[in-house]
Amino acid sequence: MLVSPQPNVTRGVQVHGFHPSTATESEVSTILEHIYRDKIVLxxxxxLDHDEFVALxxxxxxPAVYYESMYHLPGHPKIFVSSNQPSGGSRIGVPKTGKFWxxxxxxxxxxxxxxxxxxQILPERNRGTYFxxxxxAFQDLDPRIKDVVVLxxxxxxxxxxxxxxxxxxYRPLGEIVAEVEANTPPQMRPTVIEHPVTGEAVLYISEAFTYAIEDRDGDALPAELLTELFRxxxxxxxxxxxxxxFLQTYEPGDILLWDNRSLVHRALHTSSNEPVESHRITVHDGHPLNWVRHAGVDRGEAAVK
Known part of the structure; x- marks a missing residue:
């Protein structure tokens, strides 16, 4: 197995000579180390066939089964499918997923x-994922804003x-929204987490999912603060x-791995009608996001409800 910096980019590493069926414990540990340290591994x-991809x-x-079954690859529920291609006369997966941070x-x-x-199927144009x-982003914040968001x-x-x-x-919109809220109730977490493996302070927000910010006493902070963090x-x-x-591109035969805790991402979708399909697996690693310790502040599990 050969690990080297990605050519022509300043981020991440690429790996040649790795296969999940023959990988040693040392090779897997090395891959994990680079995911946490370099954040992008290609x-x-x-x-790989479907079983080999799940094995990876x-x-x-x-590997986790996504909570909405319409994203599942038939026969392989741990594989999430984004595709604009029908299969066997019916749609598989969901088209144009992830077009938001x-x-x-x-x-x-x-x-x-x-x-x-x-x-699985790559377009000729607009190929890749933004990160x-x-x-x-946290390190680049004005110190005065850091002092607020870390608490x-x-x-x-x-x-x-x-x-x-x-x-x-044909279902009422209010009924659908109520079901969404029941199935996925809002979650509160520290705005700045400490990465459980690397110890890095990470601004843990996203334009798609983060909708409110409050101080440690539960009082709302101005919405303009959240907008400023996004900006x-x-x-x-x-x-x-x-x-x-930064844009991460890929070629046929590539599998892209990344640290989902410290990176936010957004899909780059082709504006044409080119066929496109990708398969995704998401995994837990046993390190929960249930605490933060930064700048002398230790809020512990009480910060997550």
């Missing part, structure tokens, strides 16, 4: 640790971007030219 020259996820943690499962009690994307490093909590919900299911057609991190830049935004 596995090259991969030809299992080497890195515990987010961290996977940020709105659930136990967010994912690592995300794996395995493109923002939220550890760097705050934020609320997360799927309510803004949940996909309407085919079975929801300074680059999440409100519709041109994608903000210096914190």
């Amino acid at each position: 596995l090259k020259e991969q030809e 996820g299992a080497l890195l943690g515990s 987010h961290s996977d499962y940020q709105f659930m009690p136990d967010p994912f640790a690592i995300t794996l994307i395995y493109p 923002i490093d939220m550890g760097e 705050s909590n934020s609320w997360h919900s799927s309510r803004r971007y949940v996909k309407i299911r085919p079975s929801d057609v 300074t991190s680059g999440q409100l830049d519709s041109t994608f030219t903000h210096p914190s935004i």
